[in-house]
Amino acid sequence: MASLVLTVIGPDRPGLVRALATAVAAHGGSWLESRMARLAGQFAGIVLVEAPESLLDALRTLESEGLRIVAQDAMAPAASVAGERLMLEVVGNDRPGIVRDVTQVLAECGVNIEELTTDVGSASFSGETMFKVVATLRAPSPEAVEAARVGLERLGNELMVDVQAVPQG
Secondary structure: OEEEEEEEEEEOOOOHHHHHHHHHHHOOOEEEEEEEEEEOOEEEEEEEEEEOOOHHHHHHHHHHHOOEEEEEEOOOOOOOOOOEEEEEEEEEEOOOOHHHHHHHHHHHOOOEEEEEEEEEEEOOOOOOEEEEEEEEEEEOOHHHHHHHHHHHHOOOOOOEEEEEEOOOO
16 A cells, blocks of 8 residues: 555536545545645645555546546655644735745744635725635744744734644644
């Protein structure tokens, strides 16, 4: 059995996840973890499976259904990742470069992004376009957490920044 990370993308339609899950199960594989979403009419996902190498041939047949799949050998999981786990939420007026600016501050502070979700919507009272970032982070030290908080707050007065520790457990 091989641990494989599959990235999947194709025009969204009912049954795509079923087709992928059926191929994994038909080869005696286990679906371990996944993140999937519909974006701009496209279905996109990343899946960690444990399955025999023969699964790769079956995945190629799904490409005839319009699903592009890239398989990559998974790295062995780290025994434990050091540092404090954090939840970050940033909300502010939408503007070009906001993701670049937020991620630059985090990288400069040595903070790792484990999961990132972004969205654009209308503010409830003003109707202005608001941008929202929600991320799960791993910070190497309390000093890095504070440096990231200060750096994010310096990005602009229009940004609301909330950084909270995630309970371990």
